[in-house]
Amino acid sequence: MLTTVKSNEKVVPGFFEMEIEAKGLAKHAGPGQFFMLKVAFGTDPLLRRPLSIHRITSPDSLRFLYRESGRGTSILSKLVPGDQLDALGPLGNGFKVGKTVKHALIVGGGIGVAPLLCLTDHIAKERPDITPVVFIGGRDKDSVMCLDQFKELGIETHIRTEDGSIHKKGLITHSLEEYIDKYKKDGTGGWAIFSCGPTPMLRSVAAIANMNDIKCFTSLEAHMACGIGACLGCVIPLLDREHETQVYRKVCEDGPVFDSEEVLW
Amino acid sequence: MLTTVKSNEKVVPGFFEMEIEAKGLAKHAGPGQFFMLKVAFGTDPLLRRPLSIHRITSPDSLRFLYRESGRGTSILSKLVPGDQLDALGPLGNGFKVGKTVKHALIVGGGIGVAPLLCLTDHIAKERPDITPVVFIGGRDKDSVMCLDQFKELGIETHIRTEDGSIHKKGLITHSLEEYIDKYKKDGTGGWAIFSCGPTPMLRSVAAIANMNDIKCFTSLEAHMACGIGACLGCVIPLLDREHETQVYRKVCEDGPVFDSEEVLW
Amino acid sequence: MVKKDHTPSTEVSLGPLKLKNPVVTASGTFGYGAEYAKFYDLSRLGGITVKGLSMKPIPGNPPPRICETPSGMLNAIGLQNVGVDEFINKKLPFLAQYDIKVIANIFGNTVEEYEAVAARLDRADGVHALEVNISCPNVKKGGMAFGVDPDSTYEVLKAVRQVTGKPVIAKLSPNVTSVVPFAEKAAEAGVDALSLINTLLGMAIDIRTRKPKLANITGGLSGPAIRPVAIRIIWQVHRAVGLPIIGMGGIMDASDAVEFMLAGATAVAVGTANFVNPTAAADIADGIKNYLGENKIEDINQIIGQVQA
Amino acid sequence: MVKKDHTPSTEVSLGPLKLKNPVVTASGTFGYGAEYAKFYDLSRLGGITVKGLSMKPIPGNPPPRICETPSGMLNAIGLQNVGVDEFINKKLPFLAQYDIKVIANIFGNTVEEYEAVAARLDRADGVHALEVNISCPNVKKGGMAFGVDPDSTYEVLKAVRQVTGKPVIAKLSPNVTSVVPFAEKAAEAGVDALSLINTLLGMAIDIRTRKPKLANITGGLSGPAIRPVAIRIIWQVHRAVGLPIIGMGGIMDASDAVEFMLAGATAVAVGTANFVNPTAAADIADGIKNYLGENKIEDINQIIGQVQA
């Protein structure tokens, strides 16, 4: 649908936060879902760009947090308040916080934090019984984002940067392991991990979850044409548990959030 | 070169006037010359759009008067002050007011008036000895433009609209004929006609000039790729006087202004 | 002259296959229809062509399967599909509720496979025509292999023709020196219509990784970028061969659709545009109606092949 | 590892033809050079290919000759040119002042005409190589006719080869089922290199006038739209045939040029991009140098054909 850009600002060099608005835009939107954005009116660039919901600010408005990483996102970064933007969504299967979940570990790397704030908002609102713990990692100080927002929500947040330019130096997966080792003695039953970020990080998060048998849900990316399950362009190979075979699943429709045990890393 | 948009406003519905600025932009520019504008950064639309110089406002700035007639010009019409615009030019052979010219009849139809104001500015500045007379025609009241500007220059201006919605009803070529008939008794030596507009108008202006043996220079249009004489895409058939044959000439390089006697109408 | 209130006729005929309006969807770009039924009433279309079907399910190519190119895209889906039986049992019933023609796109690796899928679909109610894809650039054997040799083109089409009484549409390969001889072979084999064009064989390389952008290395180029090639081929074939044509290749709006019909297409298929705008096909169907009204054209058949060339 | 100050080597060889950098201009998109000399020092280029030359001057096709398409353009110039003698006497001397290789693009309607132009240019100092165009889609006889039949391809190239000792480059037609057999014929005929690709045959129709947008009806499609097709053809030919390739087809910037070289091109030609940005070819030459520096590649020849496919 045609939306109006309410704001579009640089948060740190190369990263932007945009809010768009349209009647009913976010009514059925949930954490982990995404929109397909048409960034130009001509035929180049031709395809829509997928962006995760970063924050739902009202039934009629929501925010994206995005990295300028190519032609489409750089066109996007030039939009100003009042501009029109054609946004298709909400799409896909997002993060589900099952009833059995008692404790949520939320792990984000770099821009992967984008959908996770929406998830913590959701938990704060829908699952006050859960006290999530957030783990944020990034290359340098500019790539660990949303710290203030997590603080505002009063969430315990662990931070690591690879270059140590700010906060503890190291990989966020180490801090995740430390945390689990520290608290798992009373058992990890009802624990769940929700993660989004670069593939290497997601892979080791999945491994850690597996070792400590904690359920782990991870948001994946793939190049997309349609975003609605029609083109079969966005598939990734998953493990088909019953038949113990590999099956292709659509990131746009079956995902983008998958049970990390099914992902063939 | 990269220029900055200083202003870009609708003058009448569907018609816009834009001023752009860049160091030395108009230093070597003259009436009847044009610029090739890159309206988008992507590859669609791919080619530059040619626009005539409407007015030279300083050595570093000039104006275009343009009609929104398709994708490129509609993108152009959305530019706002401060935007960057890649403009190539000045290009082509424009209007030359030869020494022998004593009296100038300037005939424009619709958007064809665009380069003619630049011509009257030029005459006012360089040839105070000449008192030009301007003839402006258009379909309706919105398509007869720049009347105030000609008035400011104190130029005698004849106006016709085809629907009579404003000013005298009829074709501007009739008013041109009336004028010539009225004043030609003392001979038309040293008279010259400069015209720009729709082809049918240019054709009859050329015929009128020919009948009254008045030199006539006309600005023509052709679809262009390069604008600098390299692609051979913009040719029109002209009469090669010496060899009495037809030759293709480039509108962008040999024109856009041609001696109407050479044009094979 | 037409009265203001008069609504122009948009029905077209691909031989025995009648469409209430000339807009169908292009195979592989519309799933099995359900994906788009969420966005509009499919009955607004003349018909839909479903994703290519084979006898057995096919997993398709490994990812990445698509990439964007200037005004176009490359795809190498590898004809992933649920197989003809699952299609008939699980997907086809859903489409029965709509007033549209369902065209089943089929392919195989051997003439026998083509024959078998066609025979199976011939018995399926709710399938109104078969589109035989002999031009897929994305499968090693079969597909295009048949499409670039006139004799195998004839052989496959003849075999399909013999096992079904339903309208048969031949989807020919544009990746040949001239499509005309293939169109002639198709006519000889007794097909009812032609689909032109399938994707152009293309490739793109990521200069950072130095890898092809598609795991399959090459893929099919679609979208507005190929429109001038499609228009040219349709014009050439329409002049040379009598068969009605479903024109496709970069159609994004109603003006594009009209351009295809002026070039000689009797119907048009909307493909890549569905990805850019989910309602594209329906919008184009409506847009064509408006075009006819505004230009006081009583019957859409009056514009087919009317380019002044 | 390369020291910071070390400037990478950009020289490439098309058989006997050495270019100080791999960027040349595409025939027909750069006039005879003078038009662009106003914008930059032509010595920044590896070479330039001039507009197609024939024995006698040719007026070319009636207008309109060009139209824009999505991310591309159609042209039907009709090989307008001043003729080989005027070129040698009036245009060639101007180019002598620049440190660049001059490639003369030639064509004819008969084998004899090709032979004659080649023989004439063989005696012209300042012409460093001949590019034989057997792939022009815009002339009735000759041109493409030779390019779509392997035997005439051989015949024409052999004839040219026999009348000149200068490097001979064969510009093959992309409008064929597979370019490989033609490339093999060219090798057999003894050419030194190949130019790929020429324009794709296309067409566009103005739906208001119902006339083709080009007076010639069909024209050649160029620009970014055709890049994926060009990359695919160059990759296929490079793997199959040993000849060095001048790659072209929608190259707009240095990254595109690198993509072509990874696919198998030894040099690249910039065409339509010159129209969009007059300094494009020179910018691309500089951009390639920067790319090599940033990626610590000592010699550009290290990237030719290096796609991991």
Ligand SMILES: Cc1cc2nc3c(=O)[nH]c(=O)nc-3n(C[C@H](O)[C@H](O)[C@H](O)COP(=O)(O)OP(=O)(O)OC[C@H]3O[C@@H](n4cnc5c(N)ncnc54)[C@H](O)[C@@H]3O)c2cc1C
């Ligand atoms: C479900 C989903 C959610 C996403 N959420 C976010 C988000 O919240 N914030 C954010 O910054 N990025 C997000 N991404 C990645 C984002 O889609 C890409 O960065 C963006 O498409 C790049 O487009 P571009 O034109 O700038 O880059 P280009 O490289 O010019 O794009 C060229 C083509 O590749 C595709 N492409 C390039 N990178 C990616 C990628 N990583 N994933 C998918 N397609 C890609 C583009 O969509 C386009 O089709 C998400 C991706 C997916 C699949």
Ligand SMILES: Cc1cc2nc3c(=O)[nH]c(=O)nc-3n(C[C@H](O)[C@H](O)[C@H](O)COP(=O)(O)OP(=O)(O)OC[C@H]3O[C@@H](n4cnc5c(N)ncnc54)[C@H](O)[C@@H]3O)c2cc1C
């Ligand atoms: C020397 C010259 C000077 C001009 N000066 C003016 C001016 O001062 N004011 C003004 O309003 N118009 C002027 N025009 C016409 C102007 O160039 C076209 O209106 C414009 O290119 C249309 O582009 P578009 O993308 O909006 O239309 P589209 O139809 O979308 O353009 C499609 C293609 O056709 C070309 N094209 C379409 N119409 C014309 C045309 N009439 N002439 C040349 N190319 C065309 C475009 O450049 C583009 O390549 C001039 C044309 C020429 C040749």
Ligand SMILES: Cc1cc2nc3c(=O)[nH]c(=O)nc-3n(C[C@H](O)[C@H](O)[C@H](O)COP(=O)(O)O)c2cc1C
């Ligand atoms: C993602 C994708 C999948 C396709 N799958 C098929 C297919 O299964 N069978 C087929 O005959 N054509 C297939 N095609 C080709 C289209 O049907 C159509 O011929 C082509 O895309 C040109 O039209 P367009 O430019 O409008 O997309 C596919 C095209 C795309 C983009």
Ligand SMILES: Cc1cc2nc3c(=O)[nH]c(=O)nc-3n(C[C@H](O)[C@H](O)[C@H](O)COP(=O)(O)O)c2cc1C
């Ligand atoms: C206007 C124009 C004229 C051309 N003239 C010739 C020509 O005379 N001889 C030739 O071999 N190729 C000619 N070509 C083809 C180009 O040399 C080149 O092969 C083609 O345009 C693809 O490259 P590009 O996409 O970078 O333009 C011409 C192309 C254009 C656009």
Ligand code: FES
């Ligand atoms: S993007 Fe088309 S199926 Fe997922």
Ligand code: FES
């Ligand atoms: S526009 Fe290229 S020669 Fe005139």
